[in-house]
Amino acid sequence: MTHRLSTDGMVVVDDAAGFAVNNGLVIRGTDLAIESGSVPPTPSSHRSDADFSAHSLRGYQDRLSDSFVLKDLHTYARAPRFFDRHRLYHSVPRRFEDGPVERG
Numbered sequence: 216m217t218h219r220l221s222t223d224g225m226v227v228v229d230d231a232a233g234f235a236v237n238n239g240l241v242i243r244g245t246d247l248a249i250e251s252g253s254v255p256p257t258p259s260s261h262r263s264d265a266d267f268s269a270h271s272l273r274g275y276q277d278r279l280s281d282s283f284v285l286k287d288l289h290t291y292a293r294a295p296r297f298f299d300r301h302r303l304y305h306s307v308p309r310r311f312e313d314g315p316v317e318r319g
Contacts (some may be wrong), residue, residue, distance in 0.1 A: 220279065222271035234284060236291045243287075254312040272280050 220227050228234070234247035256267070256275045265271075279285050 220276045221256065221269065223269045223272075224267045226272055226275050234288065235312050236287055236294075239312045247287065250282055251279060254278050254282060254284075 217234075219299035220232055228248070228251040232251060234251050235242065236247065244290070254275065256272050276285075
């Protein structure tokens with residue numbers, strides 16, 4: 216993850232933060248969105264006098280790193296590049312266009 220997820224008075228979560236995974240088999244995002252919204256921006260964010268400065272909110276990304284969200288995003292970060300192969304969707308399927316090959 217190369218972009219910041221917080222600044223003064225704001226934490227970016229869900230789709231706005233780019234929390235979606237396309238691993239070639241499924242497209243995920245709901246579980247990442249729920250978890251990113253469940254991680255507290257600051258340890259004391261439930262208090263009325265909580266500090267929501269950029270400095271205080273910096274820990275949000277660390278807490279998110281401890282959850283499965285950023286770990287999964289890191290694991291599947293290169294999946295789109297892997298599936299962006301001409302032969303995977305063109306050359307290989309063409310071999311099967313005429314049906315099975317009978318071996319004698």
